[in-house]
Amino acid sequence: LIGVAGVGLADPLPSWQGASKDRIIEFVEAVSDVGGADYVTPADRIAVFDNDGTLWAEQPVYFQLFFALDRVAKIGKEDPSKLTSDVLKAAAAGDMDGVLAGGKEGLLEILALSHANQSLNEFSADVAAWVSGAKHPTTGLGYDEMTYQPMVELLRYLRDEEFKTYIVSGGGIDFMRVFAEDVYSIPPEQTIGSSLTSSYEVVNGVPTIIKNDALFFNDDKGGKPVAINHHIGKRPIMAVGNSDGDFEMLEYTTAGEGARLGVYIHHTDAEREWAYDREGHIGVLNRGLDEAEDRGWVLVDIKNEWTRIFTGEAE
Amino acid sequence: LIGVAGVGLADPLPSWQGASKDRIIEFVEAVSDVGGADYVTPADRIAVFDNDGTLWAEQPVYFQLFFALDRVAKIGKEDPSKLTSDVLKAAAAGDMDGVLAGGKEGLLEILALSHANQSLNEFSADVAAWVSGAKHPTTGLGYDEMTYQPMVELLRYLRDEEFKTYIVSGGGIDFMRVFAEDVYSIPPEQTIGSSLTSSYEVVNGVPTIIKNDALFFNDDKGGKPVAINHHIGKRPIMAVGNSDGDFEMLEYTTAGEGARLGVYIHHTDAEREWAYDREGHIGVLNRGLDEAEDRGWVLVDIKNEWTRIFTGEAE
Ligand SMILES: [Ca+2]
Ligand SMILES: [Ca+2]
Known part of the structure; x- marks a missing residue:
């Protein structure tokens, strides 16, 4: 009691x-x-x-955007021909000004390359690996x-x-x-x-x-x-x-x-x-x-x- | 035990x-x-x-279609000008052959008049009243x-x-x-x-x-x-x-x-x-x-x- x-x-x-x-x-x-x-x-x-x-x-910026940029960078490293536009190149380089200069259209391009045209299982595995390893740029925390x-x-x-x-x-x-x-x-x-x-x-x-x-x-x-x-x-x-x-x-x-x-x-x-x-x-x-x-x-x-x-x- | x-x-x-x-x-x-x-x-x-x-x-037919027809009939009784097509008139009359003759387009018209352009609360109240009162045409059961x-x-x-x-x-x-x-x-x-x-x-x-x-x-x-x-x-x-x-x-x-x-x-x-x-x-x-x-x-x-x-x- x-x-x-x-x-x-x-x-x-x-x-x-x-x-x-x-x-x-x-x-x-x-x-x-x-x-x-x-x-x-x-x-x-x-x-x-x-x-x-x-x-x-x-x-x-939204953490999901950090994920998207890291993902575009990884995809670009494996196959540079997939970086078909300036905004995707900026994303792969982690150039936030270049990303923001692309506006909403640019963000949708980044979203498509990093989030789409793959199975949900592949995507989920990518996110899980990213969450367990990536660190925030200023706090250094996961x-x-x-x-x-x-x-x-x-x-x-x-x-x-x-x-x-x-x-x-x-x-x-x-x-x-x-x-x-x-x-x-x-x-x-x-x-x-x-x-x-x-x-x-x-x-x-x-x-x-x-x-x-x-x-x-x-x-x-x-x-x-x-x-x-x-x-x-x-x-x-x-x-x-x-x-x-x-x-x-x-x-x-x-x-x-x-x-x-x-x-x-x-x-x-x-x-x-x-x-x-x-x-x-x-x-x-x-x-x-x-x-x-x-x-x-x-x-x-x-x-x-x-x-x-x-x-x-x-x- | x-x-x-x-x-x-x-x-x-x-x-x-x-x-x-x-x-x-x-x-x-x-x-x-x-x-x-x-x-x-x-x-x-x-x-x-x-x-x-x-x-x-x-x-x-699907019971939801019976609901839709009953609803169109009720709307038509209150305001016949809302029955703007043959398929809606057939629906209001409970003429199933006329409804089916309208094909998919006709069903969408019936759906729009019976299910849409109203608040969810109004719709839910309509469905609740229907479920509590309507009877199946051959079994006579609710x-x-x-x-x-x-x-x-x-x-x-x-x-x-x-x-x-x-x-x-x-x-x-x-x-x-x-x-x-x-x-x-x-x-x-x-x-x-x-x-x-x-x-x-x-x-x-x-x-x-x-x-x-x-x-x-x-x-x-x-x-x-x-x-x-x-x-x-x-x-x-x-x-x-x-x-x-x-x-x-x-x-x-x-x-x-x-x-x-x-x-x-x-x-x-x-x-x-x-x-x-x-x-x-x-x-x-x-x-x-x-x-x-x-x-x-x-x-x-x-x-x-x-x-x-x-x-x-x-x-
Ligand atoms: Ca918020
Ligand atoms: Ca079924």
């Missing part, structure tokens, strides 16, 4: 402090309180999380060590309280599924993202899923509620994001009846991580910052409310 | 008899046998089921009473043995989700089907999912393994279907390593249900019938192996 009481009293969010922590715990306790006014049956305790900038870092310790605690806390946790990310669904179960304990069927079209083919007698090079679904902005409905078929009661790309997801989630929680992670810590919001081309947060308070959404101040940042840093 | 033993000894499939029943139980026991050669961890015990002709009946009792038993048996059961159907995802939880105990996030595109809009201040009239995904043939990968992200260990539209799903499922089970429901009972396979425009089974034995798939003979058919018929 002492042991059980001990578990109950342990801090479920040891890397958090301040008002955001209090509001999150208040919400979780309210919806879990059988007989309480805000009680929600476990089957409806759905929580959705953005990934880039919410569950792991996203600077100086990318899977740049997941946020406070968010991993939050995911675990929610699951302990019978929530079902989902990723709903603009990142690639097949990319994230390679590591989401290991690093977040979120299984593939709860990992939702953007995707290319794919097809089923029997290749040399082997039934195979092939990744094609056309966009199937862009899981961003209004696409997030659409994807939530398509995959889950229920409105979540909690949504967490960090940019205006998550605005509609938070809006849709918190517009439902009963207790709801919208949370924005605000990147305020230039020393331990990165500080950014209204400016730049990654994780822009304008409307969300303007409206969070009026809408009753929690705005997490990383600098003051997270006592630890990355899972991979020394405690 | 007597109670527990009693549960263990009870027949998990009381409406089944014969070789197919034996093979299904053998498979389920083998993958659930901790320490056995064929053991599969519960997280990987994924079973996928076609719906029309597998979990419920599908004659003389459509939700024409679910197959042996299959409901099989779904329950699998879940008791820690399988996760999914629907993977050519039918509409939003249509099935209205009743799948009630009639099959399969929640929305495990109900996969064909879909129209949808969009997110704030309508008079209310965040709303709108169903549009373009096809988003056709969950049939090679689309079934693609949808399984997209929604589940794992290869199932068991797949059950009834037509050549399920061939790729069974092929993909049973090509995986370890113990696998492919099952075809063969409609052989013209008296208690309908008998059909190689001919017609619904549930055609040719390649599957030719190859099931060589591929080691179970072929369920409804006439001889199911002692009861519909959940809604008197016992």
Whole structure:
């Protein structure tokens, strides 16, 4: 009995402090309180999380872009004739300015060469090898060590309280599924993202899923509620994001009846991580910052409310 | 202890008899046998089921088409100007020959008027009202009473043995989700089907999912393994279907390593249900019938192996 009481009293969010922590715990306790006014049956305790900038870092560029560049470099090394354009050559050389100069078209070329026209099995093996070996250019950490310790605690806390946790990310669904179960304990069927079209083919007698090079679904902005409905078929009661790309997801989630929680992670810590919001081309947060308070959404101040940042840093 | 033993000894499939029943139980026991050669961890015990002709009946036409015709009739009664073509007029009159004469284009017109350009909430309410009131033209049963009792038993048996059961159907995802939880105990996030595109809009201040009239995904043939990968992200260990539209799903499922089970429901009972396979425009089974034995798939003979058919018929 002492042991059980001990578990109950342990801090479920040891890397958090301040008002955001209090509001999150208040919400979780309210919806879990059988007989309480805000009680929600476990089957409806759905929580959705953005990934880039919410569950792991996203600077100086989305980590999936680092993967794509490394992949293009490897392909170019094996067969330089595959680098058929300036933007692919820039990608292979790790020349980020050259990559960005190619605009959206250039990114799609990079995406096609690095992510498509191969089997899902080959792609997944590539991603797994990359995640286990690649290091972030400024922190020197593995990318899977740049997941946020406070968010991993939050995911675990929610699951302990019978929530079902989902990723709903603009990142690639097949990319994230390679590591989401290991690093977040979120299984593939709860990992939702953007995707290319794919097809089923029997290749040399082997039934195979092939990744094609056309966009199937862009899981961003209004696409997030659409994807939530398509995959889950229920409105979540909690949504967490960090940019205006998550605005509609938070809006849709918190517009439902009963207790709801919208949370924005605000990147305020230039020393331990990165500080950014209204400016730049990654994780822009304008409307969300303007409206969070009026809408009753929690705005997490990383600098003051997270006592630890990355899972991979020394405690 | 007597109670527990009693549960263990009870027949998990009381409406089944014969070789197919034996093979299904053998498979389920083998993958659930901790320490056995064929053991599969519960997280990987994924079973996928076609719906029309597998979990419920599908004659003389798919039940979703009956819904569409009833819906077009209702819309035409309220506003005859919406019946802008011969095929829509035929649909409103319940003239099946006229509907079929319109071909695929005509069906898409019927689909657009009955399923699209409305909110998901409105659509779901329409379906719920229809399911609770409409009767099948020849049996007089409610459509939700024409679910197959042996299959409901099989779904329950699998879940008791820690399988996760999914629907993977050519039918509409939003249509099935209205009743799948009630009639099959399969929640929305495990109900996969064909879909129209949808969009997110704030309508008079209310965040709303709108169903549009373009096809988003056709969950049939090679689309079934693609949808399984997209929604589940794992290869199932068991797949059950009834037509050549399920061939790729069974092929993909049973090509995986370890113990696998492919099952075809063969409609052989013209008296208690309908008998059909190689001919017609619904549930055609040719390649599957030719190859099931060589591929080691179970072929369920409804006439001889199911002692009861519909959940809604008197016992
Ligand atoms: Ca983000
Ligand atoms: Ca079928």
